Amino acid sequence: MxxxxxxxxxxxxxxxxxxxxxxxxxxxxxxxxxxxxxxxxxxxxxxxxxxxxxxxxxxxxxxxxxxxxxxxxxxxxxxxxxxxxxxxxxxxxxxxxxxxxxxxxxxxxxxxxxxxxxxxxxxxxxxxxxxxxxxxxxxxxxxxxxxxxxxxxxxxxxxxxxxxxxxxxxxxxxxxxxxxxxxxxxxxxxxxxxxxxxxxxxxxxxxxxxxQVENPNRAVFIVSKKTQDMKNLIVNQLGMRGTFIHGKGMYEGLETEIIFTIAERKDLPKLKDGVKEIDPHAFVSTMHASKDSPRPGI
Known part of the structure; x- marks a missing residue:
């Protein structure tokens, strides 16, 4: 077929x-x-x-x-x-x-x-x-x-x-x-x-x-069950770094891994599109990050 x-x-x-x-x-x-x-x-x-x-x-x-x-x-x-x-x-x-x-x-x-x-x-x-x-x-x-x-x-x-x-x-x-x-x-x-x-x-x-009206750096938090696919996207495809943060849901009490990374403003749309393509149900949250923030995953 x-x-x-x-x-x-x-x-x-x-x-x-x-x-x-x-x-x-x-x-x-x-x-x-x-x-x-x-x-x-x-x-x-x-x-x-x-x-x-x-x-x-x-x-x-x-x-x-x-x-x-x-x-x-x-x-x-x-x-x-x-x-x-x-x-x-x-x-x-x-x-x-x-x-x-x-x-x-x-x-x-x-x-x-x-x-x-x-x-x-x-x-x-x-x-x-x-x-x-x-x-x-x-x-x-x-x-x-x-x-x-x-x-x-x-x-x-x-x-x-x-x-x-x-x-x-x-x-x-x-x-x-x-x-x-x-x-x-x-x-x-x-x-x-x-x-x-x-x-x-x-x-x-x-x-x-x-x-460039926004701060060029954004702190990004990603919650998804497909953590290894997200890691491949961030590290291998986008050339960025990140950190896994251990978390626990308040409502159901389930253990989960939260991905934290710093993205340049110009890379943020590619990151969001890639995340949604891998996991349409992923939760993505962003906030301003200082230019001098240390890069995660060192």
């Missing part, structure tokens, strides 16, 4: 359409920031594209077939693809398809815009370029986060290192981005580079924080 294929509901199709529309807009805005504001002034905003901007300038005139240097988008792609495989192997990146679409689009948009837009939008003012570049980059990243995606890059590497070493992801991102900025200082030998680069990172971070 043939099994019927599951047909996505209208709500699912609408949500996917909205998510991928946000990914297209966010990817375009990020590419616009790199091409029109940051790269022309050798501003290195950390991450994979910070490294790509440095390589783009270092390779100018090095290859006869690429006199303007290696294209930023293609160079970033060479970093993002292995980072993506590393993330899928180490932390089971659940947003894989969306992430692949995101970093492919950013690369395509970046190199396409670089071909057609050869002059910076802001002339002879690196400070204004750093401000607008950081602001547009922040709006683009916010769109990507709203679509429950990521542009891979050094944030993925930061998560892998943090998972292996029990360090905070936010601290690792700061370390990696700062290392990229210092690379720009060493290569370009210009003390203005780290100044404008860190200012861009600051503006970008504030824009993301402004549009």
């Amino acid at each position: 043939k099994q019927k294929m599951a047909v996505p509901s209208n709500a699912t199709l609408k949500k996917n359409a909205a998510d991928y529309s946000l990914i297209v807009v966010g990817s375009f805005l990020q590419a616009l920031s790199y091409v029109l504001f940051l790269a022309p002034y050798k501003i290195v905003p950390g991450g994979v594209y910070g490294v790509s901007i440095v390589i783009h300038y270092v390779t100018k005139g090095l290859f006869p077939f690429l006199p303007e240097g290696l294209p930023m988008g293609a160079t970033a792609l060479c970093f993002n693809i292995p980072l993506m495989f590393l993330a899928m192997k180490k932390i089971g990146l659940s947003s894989g398809p969306k992430t692949i679409v995101t970093f492919l689009l950013i690369s395509i948009f970046t190199d396409t815009l670089s071909y057609f837009l050869t002059d910076p939008l802001v002339e002879n003012d690196a400070f204004i370029a750093a401000f607008y570049g950081g602001a547009i980059l922040g709006v683009g990243v916010t769109c990507i986060f709203r679509a429950q995606s990521t542009s891979a890059g050094t944030d993925v590497l930061a998560r892998v290192i943090a998972n292996d070493s029990n360090l905070k992801v936010s601290n690792m991102i700061i370390v990696l981005d700062s290392a990229v900025v210092l690379l720009g200082l060493i290569v370009f030998r210009d003390w203005a580079v780290p100044l404008y680069s860190w200012f861009t990172i600051f503006v970008y971070g504030k824009i993301v924080e402004m549009f």
Whole structure:
């Protein structure tokens, strides 16, 4: 007997359409920031594209077939693809398809815009370029986060290192981005580079924080009889950690296991959807969590 294929509901199709529309807009805005504001002034905003901007300038005139240097988008792609495989192997990146679409689009948009837009939008003012570049980059990243995606890059590497070493992801991102900025200082030998680069990172971070109206971390309590399936979802599929808390029901007095975990706001919808798919009768409760809360399951 043939099994019927599951047909996505209208709500699912609408949500996917909205998510991928946000990914297209966010990817375009990020590419616009790199091409029109940051790269022309050798501003290195950390991450994979910070490294790509440095390589783009270092390779100018090095290859006869690429006199303007290696294209930023293609160079970033060479970093993002292995980072993506590393993330899928180490932390089971659940947003894989969306992430692949995101970093492919950013690369395509970046190199396409670089071909057609050869002059910076802001002339002879690196400070204004750093401000607008950081602001547009922040709006683009916010769109990507709203679509429950990521542009891979050094944030993925930061998560892998943090998972292996029990360090905070936010601290690792700061370390990696700062290392990229210092690379720009060493290569370009210009003390203005780290100044404008860190200012861009600051503006970008504030824009993301402004549009992220909720606390980025949520404490989540899950009550379900399918505890091992929930553990597989949290640890293997979402790359998070959690703790089993022994509990006892007040009404019937039955012993139960309560799962406690800390989830980033962007990961919360995926966690809730996964829980309901495993156990439609599961009880899920969330509350605000401090950014400095220790991660459960250490």
